[in-house]
Amino acid sequence: MSAVIIARHARTPAERFKDAAWVGFVALLLGIPMVGLTTVDQGGALTVQTRFGMLGAFVGASFVGRFIFRWIMDQVRNRRAAKPAVAKVDRTPQAIKVIGWAVLGASIALPIAFSENRYVIDTATTVLIYVMLGWGLNVVVGLAGLLDLGYVAFYAVGAYTYALLFSHFGWTFWEALPVAGAMAATFGILLGYPILRLRGDYLAIVTLGFGEIIRVILVNWTELSNGPNGIGSIPRPTLFGLPFDRNPTEGTQSFATFFGLEFSGMHRIIFLYYLILVLALLTNVFVSRLRKLPVGRAWEALREDEIACKAMGMNVTNVKLSAFAIGAMLGGFAGVFFAARQGFISPESFTFTESATILAIVVLGGMGSQLGVVLAALVLVLLPELGRNFSEYRMLLFGTAMVLIMVWKPSGLLASREPTIRLNKATAAGGQS
Amino acid sequence: MMLHMEGVHAHYGHIHALRGVDVTVQVGEIVTLIGANGAGKSTLMMSLFGKPGASSGRIVFDGEDITRVPSHLISRRGIAIVPEGRRIFPRMTVMENLLMGTAFADPANFNADIKRVYAMFPILEERAAQRAGTLSGGEQQMLAIGRALMSRPKLLLLDEPSLGLAPIYIKRIFQIIRELNTEHGMTVLLVEQNAHHALRCAHRGYVLQHGEIVLAGTGQELLASEEVRAAYLEGGH
Ligand SMILES: Nc1ncnc2c1ncn2[C@@H]1O[C@H](COP(=O)(O)OP(=O)(O)O)[C@@H](O)[C@H]1O
Numbered sequence: 121m122s123a124v125i126i127a128r129h130a131r132t133p134a135e136r137f138k139d140a141a142w143v144g145f146v147a148l149l150l151g152i153p154m155v156g157l158t159t160v161d162q163g164g165a166l167t168v169q170t171r172f173g174m175l176g177a178f179v180g181a182s183f184v185g186r187f188i189f190r191w192i193m194d195q196v197r198n199r200r201a202a203k204p205a206v207a208k209v210d211r212t213p214q215a216i217k218v219i220g221w222a223v224l225g226a227s228i229a230l231p232i233a234f235s236e237n238r239y240v241i242d243t244a245t246t247v248l249i250y251v252m253l254g255w256g257l258n259v260v261v262g263l264a265g266l267l268d269l270g271y272v273a274f275y276a277v278g279a280y281t282y283a284l285l286f287s288h289f290g291w292t293f294w295e296a297l298p299v300a301g302a303m304a305a306t307f308g309i310l311l312g313y314p315i316l317r318l319r320g321d322y323l324a325i326v327t328l329g330f331g332e333i334i335r336v337i338l339v340n341w342t343e344l345s346n347g348p349n350g351i352g353s354i355p356r357p358t359l360f361g362l363p364f365d366r367n368p369t370e371g372t373q374s375f376a377t378f379f380g381l382e383f384s385g386m387h388r389i390i391f392l393y394y395l396i397l398v399l400a401l402l403t404n405v406f407v408s409r410l411r412k413l414p415v416g417r418a419w420e421a422l423r424e425d426e427i428a429c430k431a432m433g434m435n436v437t438n439v440k441l442s443a444f445a446i447g448a449m450l451g452g453f454a455g456v457f458f459a460a461r462q463g464f465i466s467p468e469s470f471t472f473t474e475s476a477t478i479l480a481i482v483v484l485g486g487m488g489s490q491l492g493v494v495l496a497a498l499v500l501v502l503l504p505e506l507g508r509n510f511s512e513y514r515m516l517l518f519g520t521a522m523v524l525i526m527v528w529k530p531s532g533l534l535a536s537r538e539p540t541i542r543l544n545k546a547t548a549a550g551g552q553s
Numbered sequence: 554m555m556l557h558m559e560g561v562h563a564h565y566g567h568i569h570a571l572r573g574v575d576v577t578v579q580v581g582e583i584v585t586l587i588g589a590n591g592a593g594k595s596t597l598m599m600s601l602f603g604k605p606g607a608s609s610g611r612i613v614f615d616g617e618d619i620t621r622v623p624s625h626l627i628s629r630r631g632i633a634i635v636p637e638g639r640r641i642f643p644r645m646t647v648m649e650n651l652l653m654g655t656a657f658a659d660p661a662n663f664n665a666d667i668k669r670v671y672a673m674f675p676i677l678e679e680r681a682a683q684r685a686g687t688l689s690g691g692e693q694q695m696l697a698i699g700r701a702l703m704s705r706p707k708l709l710l711l712d713e714p715s716l717g718l719a720p721i722y723i724k725r726i727f728q729i730i731r732e733l734n735t736e737h738g739m740t741v742l743l744v745e746q747n748a749h750h751a752l753r754c755a756h757r758g759y760v761l762q763h764g765e766i767v768l769a770g771t772g773q774e775l776l777a778s779e780e781v782r783a784a785y786l787e788g789g790h
């Protein structure tokens with residue numbers, strides 16, 4: 121029985137009233153144990169007390185809220201339906217290009233505008249890490265359509281590879297970066313093999329398990345990873361060998377002395393920001409290029425229809441493994457940056473919540489859209505930050521925002537897909553495909 | 554002889570879907586395979602691709618035994634399939650779909666091939682930049698055929714191309730199949746439930762029942778046969 125009306129246009133006030141009353145009733149049922157009853161500590165003994173006033177307010181708010189929400193939704197829908205159906209010229213691709221360049225310009229200018237504001241630049245760096253992770257996962261989820269709930273594992277592999285290479289062999293950031301990427305890619309293939317035959321929910325569950333296994337190994341294999349205590353004093357990246365130290369060791373230069381600047385802690389913060397910006401941009405260029413190559417098109421075809429791909433003579437195994445490997449490699453790069461930025465890593469940083477956040481960025485961004493990932497990363501990182509003032513309600517705020525986005529744009533912020541080949545380029549593409 | 558299947562059995566777990574079928578397709582022929590729902594027609598076609606593989610028997614294509622050749626290598630040998638339900642890539646454009654048909658083909662042929670497909674299906678050229686999922690059913694079927702042709706196959710397999718199409722498109726599809734055969738010399742193995750159209754279009758036909766070939770003959774013979782009339786044509790078209 122579904123008294124909650126889901127999709128009809130013209131609604132009478134009586135219908136709206138009934139609809140809201142039904143929601144109020146559900147709120148009442150849920151609210152009796154959750155709101156109406158509370159435990160109070162009375163001289164060491166817990167007693168149950170009723171809070172009928174609070175319960176009434178809760179039910180009332182649900183009723184009124186539903187009534188208003190329904191009404192607004194109807195208004196929006198009617199207005200949309202009333203629009204004359206003129207032939208719409210799809211300007212999305214141009215608009216996306218303009219927004220993309222604007223965002224790029226803003227991100228280059230940001231440290232100049234906020235050169236003294238550490239908080240802003242730190243937060244922007246975090247956003248960029250998530251953008252990079254989102255672009256990496258986008259290969260697996262958005263393009264190849266393989267639902268991966270354990271992406272954080274590759275992030276962890278990258279971070280730990282750098283941390284271990286440094287602590288055992290003294291490798292620097294730049295030396296460790298390619299090795300860590302290769303290591304993560306190897307893990308991607310290792311994970312890929314056993315799950316080649318799985319799809320959808322089953323794939324999601326196994327990848328989720330994989331993410332947890334990596335974390336549990338890191339916690340328990342103390343000799344390798346130093347367990348829950350993590351690995352510390354990981355060196356910061358240098359600029360062509362110039363460190364960002366206040367007191368460089370005798371006979372060497374630091375960034376500040378080399379350029380004859382006064383030492384400032386902000387130099388390093390800004391350098392890290394530009395570093396992740398460059399890494400993220402390289403990721404973007406790399407993935408955008410791949411998308412236009414046969415392998416990228418194969419990923420997308422795989423997302424659309426695996427059986428058809430097989431019938432077309434595609435080696436589905438290789439296509440899947442390449443998606444896993446490249447996605448993992450990009451995650452590994454981001455992990456190295458993360459380790460270098462924090463200077464300290466522990467398994468704590470690589471929990472399922474991270475995987476979920478990255479996946480949310482990809483889905484919210486519109487599965488496969490590069491700019492969508494940027495917008496979604498902004499929303500998902502900044503919202504909890506802005507919500508700090510609301511302390512314990514910030515997750516509530518976060519959840520509400522996610523629900524609203526999904527109501528407003530069910531297929532993500534930017535769902536339109538840019539074709540990989542255009543009409544007038546048919547001749548050119550034929551030569552290289 | 555282009556294709557020769559000899560005593561082929563195939564299973565899905567415990568289900569014995571093909572029980573020793575013998576099918577032959579000669580160069581330049583249209584051969585049709587008719588039968589009720591669940592008779593094993595799609596299974597027979599997919600067994601050429603090793604999905605499911607033949608558990609016993611032999612499949613010879615173009616003089617070579619392909620019974621154990623991995624699925625993804627079959628199309629390289631010159632067999633292209635238009636799978637049941639079309640299975641185009643809905644979010645990709647029409648042109649990208651055609652491009653996917655050339656996954657392993659020589660890129661040098663791309664321009665010539667796409668021109669040939671566009672000449673055969675002008676609607677695809679008009680809609681080249683459109684998302685394939687927004688085409689009508691009949692247009693999607695043409696796209697699926699066009700995509701299969703992009704790999705320059707020697708043998709074209711069509712699995713129920715008329716399924717779910719409006720009558721006008723059904724006519725058009727069978728007309729296209731005949732054209733492919735007469736004008737381009739394409740050898741076609743056609744699976745159909747629409748026995749009337751299929752038998753009129755084909756040179757020869759087989760009737761499949763519960764995984765076994767129960768009747769074989771020329772299109773005309775089968776059209777005239779009592780059993781076929783009773784089981785597949787009466788009350789039909
Ligand atoms: N993937 C599958 N798994 C198990 N049984 C299948 C599968 N595909 C088909 N079958 C069974 O095999 C038999 C033949 O099916 P199919 O070849 O699809 O018939 P047709 O194409 O003639 O309608 C049917 O009994 C069907 O239920």
Ligand SMILES: [Mg+2]
Binds near residue numbers: 594595596
């Ligand atoms: Mg079938």
